[in-house]
Amino acid sequence: MIFLTLLKESLFFAWHALMNNKLRTFLSLLGITIGIFAIITVFTIVDSLENNIRGSVASLGDNVVYVQKMPWIFDDDVQWWKIINRPSPVLKELEAIKLLSQKSAYATFHVNVNKTIKQGNNSIQNATISGVSTDYEKVTSFEIEKGRYFSDIESATGKNVVVIGDKIAEALFQKVQSPIGQHITIAGRKIEVIGVVKKQGESIMGNSMDSQVLLPLNFIRNFTDLRSESSYPFIVVKARPGISNEELKDELTSIMRAARRIKPIGEDNFALNEIKLLSAAFDEMFGVIGLAGWIIGGFSILVGGFGIANIMFVSVRERTNLIGIQKSLGAKNYFILLQFLIESILLSLLGGIIGLLIIFVVTLLAGDAFGMAITLSRSNIILGLTISFLIGIVSGFIPAYGASQMDPVDAIRSN
Amino acid sequence: MITTKVKRPVILTIICSLGFVGAFGSFIYVFNPGLKKYNDFLPAFIGLVVALRFIAYVGIWHMKKWGVEIFALTYFIFLLLGIFLGDVYSINYLGLAFSTWFIINLLFFYKRMDKNL
Numbered sequence: 198m199i200f201l202t203l204l205k206e207s208l209f210f211a212w213h214a215l216m217n218n219k220l221r222t223f224l225s226l227l228g229i230t231i232g233i234f235a236i237i238t239v240f241t242i243v244d245s246l247e248n249n250i251r252g253s254v255a256s257l258g259d260n261v262v263y264v265q266k267m268p269w270i271f272d273d274d275v276q277w278w279k280i281i282n283r284p285s286p287v288l289k290e291l292e293a294i295k296l297l298s299q300k301s302a303y304a305t306f307h308v309n310v311n312k313t314i315k316q317g318n319n320s321i322q323n324a325t326i327s328g329v330s331t332d333y334e335k336v337t338s339f340e341i342e343k344g345r346y347f348s349d350i351e352s353a354t355g356k357n358v359v360v361i362g363d364k365i366a367e368a369l370f371q372k373v374q375s376p377i378g379q380h381i382t383i384a385g386r387k388i389e390v391i392g393v394v395k396k397q398g399e400s401i402m403g404n405s406m407d408s409q410v411l412l413p414l415n416f417i418r419n420f421t422d423l424r425s426e427s428s429y430p431f432i433v434v435k436a437r438p439g440i441s442n443e444e445l446k447d448e449l450t451s452i453m454r455a456a457r458r459i460k461p462i463g464e465d466n467f468a469l470n471e472i473k474l475l476s477a478a479f480d481e482m483f484g485v486i487g488l489a490g491w492i493i494g495g496f497s498i499l500v501g502g503f504g505i506a507n508i509m510f511v512s513v514r515e516r517t518n519l520i521g522i523q524k525s526l527g528a529k530n531y532f533i534l535l536q537f538l539i540e541s542i543l544l545s546l547l548g549g550i551i552g553l554l555i556i557f558v559v560t561l562l563a564g565d566a567f568g569m570a571i572t573l574s575r576s577n578i579i580l581g582l583t584i585s586f587l588i589g590i591v592s593g594f595i596p597a598y599g600a601s602q603m604d605p606v607d608a609i610r611s612n
Numbered sequence: 613m614i615t616t617k618v619k620r621p622v623i624l625t626i627i628c629s630l631g632f633v634g635a636f637g638s639f640i641y642v643f644n645p646g647l648k649k650y651n652d653f654l655p656a657f658i659g660l661v662v663a664l665r666f667i668a669y670v671g672i673w674h675m676k677k678w679g680v681e682i683f684a685l686t687y688f689i690f691l692l693l694g695i696f697l698g699d700v701y702s703i704n705y706l707g708l709a710f711s712t713w714f715i716i717n718l719l720f721f722y723k724r725m726d727k728n729l
Contacts, residue, residue: 591663
């Protein structure tokens with residue numbers, strides 16, 4: 198109880214001292230504010246980018262293998278001329294996979310073309326239009342908000358139906374009317390809108406479904422050459438439950454080699470890509486950014502701490518007389534110690550809180566500006582407050598301890 | 613309460629000087645992103661132990677028994693962290709060797725130290 202009373206009194210003294218020198222308090226806490234702002238901003242940006250990219254990667258599916266011409270990650274000794282001359286995947290190979298694969302649950306063919314979409318007076322220039330075979334919705338994770346996905350018959354017969362992303366729906370129909378049942382025009386062909394994909398938000402990797410236009414593959418082939426490299430054809434294969442990507446890749450390698458009639462000693466002329474490759478590359482990238490933020494922020498916080506220590510030495514010197522009087526009236530050493538230590542912690546915590554508030558405002562503004570969720574996470578708030586608290590202890594302890602060890606007679610005599 | 617002034621041996625001066633530098637170095641480790649991913653409160657806890665270690669050095673510098681006691685406490689906490697969180701907080705064997713050697717040295721001077729704050 199006595200300790201609590203002393204703590205309260207120390208707190209009161211510390212607060213009073215800080216309020217008596219408002220400008221000095223403000224200038225000294227500025228160092229910590231800048232330090233906390235620097236380090237937590239870096240961590241917030243890194244965390245937000247990481248979450249966004251991981252979300253984008255996860256939406257592609259982690260038990261999915263992409264059969265493509267080019268690998269996503271290149272070795273150092275890559276032989277470009279060989280990769281450039283590889284053939285692109287074709288529909289026949291999808292059929293071979295569907296027929297022979299025991300380890301895949303679904304497989305789908307995918308092409309992309311850029312065309313202008315028109316609806317009444319509205320149009321979107323150069324929109325990316327994807328032609329997908331049946332089962333596409335089973336290998337990729339997205340939800341239909343309005344309407345429905347293609348039926349098997351629509352896919353097989355190549356009916357003129359389309360599923361559009363939220364952004365496309367908003368641009369063409371401007372929320373005035375429901376897009377379902379309306380018609381849009383692509384490459385001079387009238388197409389009925391049968392579904393709108395649920396809004397996913399911006400993606401750094403550019404794979405958000407919001408800007409997607411999905412057509413049945415058998416319809417898009419009317420105005421697109423599926424064998425053309427400009428349509429970036431690839432096959433997406435999803436593994437059966439309990440089958441690892443490695444097992445699936447082994448099986449796909451043998452099917453693709455057989456389909457392309459590659460001799461046993463011949464090299465693969467296709468790439469089997471998986472999300473794991475991207476995740477590993479991003480882990481490395483975020484590791485480096487995090488390390489840079491960690492070192493830069495760490496040193497800026499230390500500099501802020503030296504600023505607080507400096508001001509605490511000044512504070513002790515200014516109040517030496519008062520310390521002498523307090524001690525001569527019976528104040529214990531730990532009371533004097535606590536008084537200055539609390540002052541230092543308060544100063545540092547205030548700096549940290551201001552830094553965090555600035556980051557909070559910046560994240561709100563930046564989130565709106567970049568159209569991406571930048572959030573100050575709970576862990577970063579805890580880290581910011583903790584660091585401020587600890588810097589307060591470390592930078593204030595030596596001056597506070599020095600004050601607590603003063604001889605009351607010498608202290609009273611000092612000017 | 614009588615506070616006695618005990619002259620600090622040169623070896624403790626050297627060790628404490630190295631320790632202050634080490635404590636600042638360890639403080640930067642608190643920002644390690646790996647710690648934050650493991651648990652939101654782990655950086656806070658490790659930061660607190662580093663701050664305690666710093667306070668311990670201040671105590672030892674002034675030849676106070678509480679400095680040695682806090683140092684020993686932080687020594688065991690760091691050891692336990694290394695054992696239980698090996699994947700995110702690996703034992704720094706050089707630091708551990710330094711701390712062990714320091715504790716052995718401190719034991720020689722512990723009796724000469726002041727027990728007051």
